[in-house]
Amino acid sequence: MTALVFLLMYAGMLVFLIGCIRRVLQYSRTPLHLRWELYPVAHEEPERLRHGGSYFEESEWWKKDQHSNLSGELSFMIPEMLFLRGLWEFNRKLWYRSFPFHFGLYLLIGAAILSGLGAILGGFAFGAALFAIARLFAWSGLALTTVGGAALFWRRLTDPELRNYTGLGDLLNVGAFALACALVIFGKLAFGMVSMGTFARALLTFDTSVKLPVMVAAGLMLGSAIVGYIPYTHMAHFVAKYFTYHAVRWDDTPNNAKIAAKVAEYLTYRPTWLAPHIGGDGVKTWADVATTNPTATPEVHK
Amino acid sequence: MKDVDIRDISRRNPEPLVLPQLNELKPLPAQLGGGEGPAFTPLSAQTIEKCECGLDGTCALNLPKPKSREEEEVLVNKFLAGVEKLFTKENNWTFLQPLLLTMESCTRCQTCSDSCHIYEASGRNEMYRPTFRTEILRRIYFKHVKQGGMLSRFQHGDIELNWPMVARLAELAYRCNLCRRCAQTCPIGADNALVAHELRKIFSMEMGIAAKEIHENGSMKQLKTGSSTGMNPAAVKDNIEFIDEEMSEKTGIETHTPWDVEGAEYLVLHNAGEILAWPENPGAFATILNAAGVSWTMSSELVGYDSINYGLWYDDAQFARVALKHVGAAKNLKVKKILLGECGHAHKALSVIADRLMGELNMPRVSSMSVLRDIVMSGKLDLDPSRNNFPVTLHDPCNMVRLMGVVEPQREILRLIAPQFREMEPHGVNNYCCGGGSGFAIMSPNNFSDWRFQISGRKKLEQVLTAFGDCLDPAIPKYVCAPCSNCKGQMRDLFAYWNLWDKHQILYGGLVELIVNAMTNVKPGFVEWAWH
Numbered sequence A: 001m002t003a004l005v006f007l008l009m010y011a012g013m014l015v016f017l018i019g020c021i022r023r024v025l026q027y028s029r030t031p032l033h034l035r036w037e038l039y040p041v042a043h044e045e046p047e048r049l050r051h052g053g054s055y056f057e058e059s060e061w062w063k064k065d066q067h068s069n070l071s072g073e074l075s076f077m078i079p080e081m082l083f084l085r086g087l088w089e090f091n092r093k094l095w096y097r098s099f100p101f102h103f104g105l106y107l108l109i110g111a112a113i114l115s116g117l118g119a120i121l122g123g124f125a126f127g128a129a130l131f132a133i134a135r136l137f138a139w140s141g142l143a144l145t146t147v148g149g150a151a152l153f154w155r156r157l158t159d160p161e162l163r164n165y166t167g168l169g170d171l172l173n174v175g176a177f178a179l180a181c182a183l184v185i186f187g188k189l190a191f192g193m194v195s196m197g198t199f200a201r202a203l204l205t206f207d208t209s210v211k212l213p214v215m216v217a218a219g220l221m222l223g224s225a226i227v228g229y230i231p232y233t234h235m236a237h238f239v240a241k242y243f244t245y246h247a248v249r250w251d252d253t254p255n256n257a258k259i260a261a262k263v264a265e266y267l268t269y270r271p272t273w274l275a276p277h278i279g280g281d282g283v284k285t286w287a288d289v290a291t292t293n294p295t296a297t298p299e300v301h302k
Numbered sequence B: 001m002k003d004v005d006i007r008d009i010s011r012r013n014p015e016p017l018v019l020p021q022l023n024e025l026k027p028l029p030a031q032l033g034g035g036e037g038p039a040f041t042p043l044s045a046q047t048i049e050k051c052e053c054g055l056d057g058t059c060a061l062n063l064p065k066p067k068s069r070e071e072e073e074v075l076v077n078k079f080l081a082g083v084e085k086l087f088t089k090e091n092n093w094t095f096l097q098p099l100l101l102t103m104e105s106c107t108r109c110q111t112c113s114d115s116c117h118i119y120e121a122s123g124r125n126e127m128y129r130p131t132f133r134t135e136i137l138r139r140i141y142f143k144h145v146k147q148g149g150m151l152s153r154f155q156h157g158d159i160e161l162n163w164p165m166v167a168r169l170a171e172l173a174y175r176c177n178l179c180r181r182c183a184q185t186c187p188i189g190a191d192n193a194l195v196a197h198e199l200r201k202i203f204s205m206e207m208g209i210a211a212k213e214i215h216e217n218g219s220m221k222q223l224k225t226g227s228s229t230g231m232n233p234a235a236v237k238d239n240i241e242f243i244d245e246e247m248s249e250k251t252g253i254e255t256h257t258p259w260d261v262e263g264a265e266y267l268v269l270h271n272a273g274e275i276l277a278w279p280e281n282p283g284a285f286a287t288i289l290n291a292a293g294v295s296w297t298m299s300s301e302l303v304g305y306d307s308i309n310y311g312l313w314y315d316d317a318q319f320a321r322v323a324l325k326h327v328g329a330a331k332n333l334k335v336k337k338i339l340l341g342e343c344g345h346a347h348k349a350l351s352v353i354a355d356r357l358m359g360e361l362n363m364p365r366v367s368s369m370s371v372l373r374d375i376v377m378s379g380k381l382d383l384d385p386s387r388n389n390f391p392v393t394l395h396d397p398c399n400m401v402r403l404m405g406v407v408e409p410q411r412e413i414l415r416l417i418a419p420q421f422r423e424m425e426p427h428g429v430n431n432y433c434c435g436g437g438s439g440f441a442i443m444s445p446n447n448f449s450d451w452r453f454q455i456s457g458r459k460k461l462e463q464v465l466t467a468f469g470d471c472l473d474p475a476i477p478k479y480v481c482a483p484c485s486n487c488k489g490q491m492r493d494l495f496a497y498w499n500l501w502d503k504h505q506i507l508y509g510g511l512v513e514l515i516v517n518a519m520t521n522v523k524p525g526f527v528e529w530a531w532h
Helices: A002-028 A070-083 A085-090 A092-120 A126-158 A160-165 A168-191 A196-205 A214-232 A234-249 A257-266 A286-290 B006-010 B045-050 B069-086 B096-105 B117-121 B130-145 B150-156 B163-172 B181-185 B192-206 B215-225 B233-251 B272-277 B280-291 B316-333 B344-353 B368-378 B409-417 B437-442 B448-456 B458-467 B485-497 B500-504 B511-518
Strands: B266-269 B337-340 B365-367 B392-394 B478-481 B506-509
Touching: A002 A196, A002 A214, A002 A234, A002 B096, A070 A085, A070 A092, A085 A092, A085 B181, A092 A126, A092 A168, A092 A196, A126 A160, A126 A168, A126 A196, A160 B130, A168 A214, A168 B150, A214 A234, A234 B096, A286 B316, B006 B130, B006 B163, B069 B130, B069 B163, B069 B192, B096 B130, B096 B192, B117 B448, B117 B458, B130 B150, B130 B163, B130 B192, B163 B192, B181 B192, B192 B316, B215 B316, B233 B272, B233 B280, B266 B280, B266 B316, B272 B280, B272 B485, B280 B368, B280 B511, B316 B337, B316 B344, B337 B344, B337 B368, B344 B365, B344 B485, B365 B368, B368 B409, B368 B511, B392 B409, B409 B511, B437 B448, B437 B485, B448 B458, B448 B485, B458 B485, B458 B500, B478 B511, B485 B500, B485 B506, B500 B506
Parallel strands: B266 B337, B337 B365, B392 B478, B478 B506
Antiparallel strands: none
8 A cells, every 4th residue: 555655645746747747848839929918017116116107118129128127026926926916916716715725735745855955964963953844844744735725615516706716627627635634634633644844754765564444535635636647737827937927927028039030930921711801821920911901902801 | 687607698688798787886986976877788689699799798809700600610620729728838938937937827806806996886797807808718718729628627617618708808808907906905916817818819820810900900000000099100100200390399499300310219109199190298208308408319220110919918928019100210230228208008018018028139128107207307308387277186007006016107297287186095006906907998899888887987087086085076177197108098089988077077187297388488378267
């Protein structure tokens, strides 16, 4: 059983990583799109950022270097990533459910990293300290994820506003997290288990002699399965979020030689849009289409 | 009535899915007595018989009903082909990445819903939720484009693809102002307004279906005659000459608009609608630029005198064609920069969206807000703010403000020249659309106007009345400064519908009119307190 749990944990992590990398590649390989920014843009200079302004507020904006403002970006992104600032601001009711869920997951990730480090650096004095912190993170992470996941599950199940937007998959997503964490909590409390340090060392060395209560094993297997499943669902929004902010909302880079070269390539693509005013026949390029006046031909729209 | 299910979109019953009821809409502002407004004009029997009207009791597209199931099938297949093309880089490199991100990452949490003025004004009608049309496209995407099987249906849900669904979706793509306020509130960065934009593209670019006002009488007419107003180069020069004469008489300052001046500092691009509907606006621009000693010109080249670019709202090809004509006209005149007049969508179209299409034609495009701010602050004009001593509030055109970041210049001017300037709430990048965005301001087929005055414009109506809450007495004239031609078009119609001029003496107009009104060498009373 322990061997199966360990194998599933490794497999879950591996599938998770492959899925995430696949997503990153998918989005990063799509062509550079037309600008579609949305203000405020967090890397604008602080004075303009306060009111959401852009460099277009200057009448000779092209003569100045593009401004970068790392602290502006960080002061937006850190509260957003850690504390779900957007939900706090625009959907408080959901924040009370979603924040514990997400923060619980962060704590579990922290616990995994710390206990892994502790296992590797076990011979050093601070190894024990790492395990102590990891234990704290793990318990609070498990509790928060269980509570948050259950609250999200219940909201999905009962909120009439979400009726049109909730399928079985959505219920599974949050429900499985809550159930997995609850199983680990209750399994550990009811039946006891080896210490975190022992477990982490066993996992790293694939020491299957460690005994796991059935409930804990079930929780870990379910958790591993759902971790592997994440990148193949909209739960991978943490990957998308990098692109939606940095490549869309905040991408205000003015045209330059690098951009022009990319777009020049896209203009050689051959669209197949069939409306008469476009007549994409797979031969004409985008450059041809953009420089054709459809009213100059007898064929008109509709 | 509001309890519409996503799958209802495919219902074969020709009755509208929802019929917004007056008593279900958000109550009217207290300043108008609260309660309900005038009844909706019903669709004519002829429209109902001939056109697809199965969405919500109004009809923006006049989409003809297919004559047979076979014809329906052909149209459905065309639509599906369009959806597939939308997700290929060859056909949609322009917006593929943001579209994919929205399709695959939205958690459907509905955080965006309450930010939408249409959803709010409709009394939270399910069908007007920003996510409603997105959910339909998402299900089609996962089922037909990604060829998802059982697991996909488990994850994303299912939908029946048939002609009633396609016809309703075409109309539903025209129930969004594309203001992107919803996108601003999405913690993930999903963009449901983009989905409405992309849906419009499928209908126009693959199926040849678009709102007549923005395609046939819009971008097509512009490419043919030079302007969506139908003005050819000779007509526009005549009209501007007339405006110059009127302005000279009205201001007491000789006004002259230069044409086709090679090497000028600025090519000024006005929305041609201004020339016909609000001639005092281009006239005021001429007065200010001349008084400030600016080197400028207008172009009489085809399309070079009308800044509109309706392709921005529905069609990438039409968008690119018009944008290239604009910048081409500027290049031909060898001007140094393009100055965009008071038109929000023209600002965003040429400055932001077309930026990466410019290639060798790339040249600076400048907002009139910034240039006017520099002129006003430079002291080149002698201004007397007391001439504008009446309540003024500012409407933020979405395209210019939330979507381009031109927020402060117009405020700096107003703080200087309008002693009773007050903000609407919310304002700046958090503003609400006027309700005429994405082409609605020029769209009035059937009873669509009722929809835009009762629903899409209701939030702006509330904002305007609240901003003037302390001075609603009709003895006090009030001015809504809306530096955007389409927003002014919506306000003209919205204010007339709700009778704001007679009840409260609320006028609307541009920014340049207020500047000229404050110029001490101009005859007093440039702003005419009369409803046109």
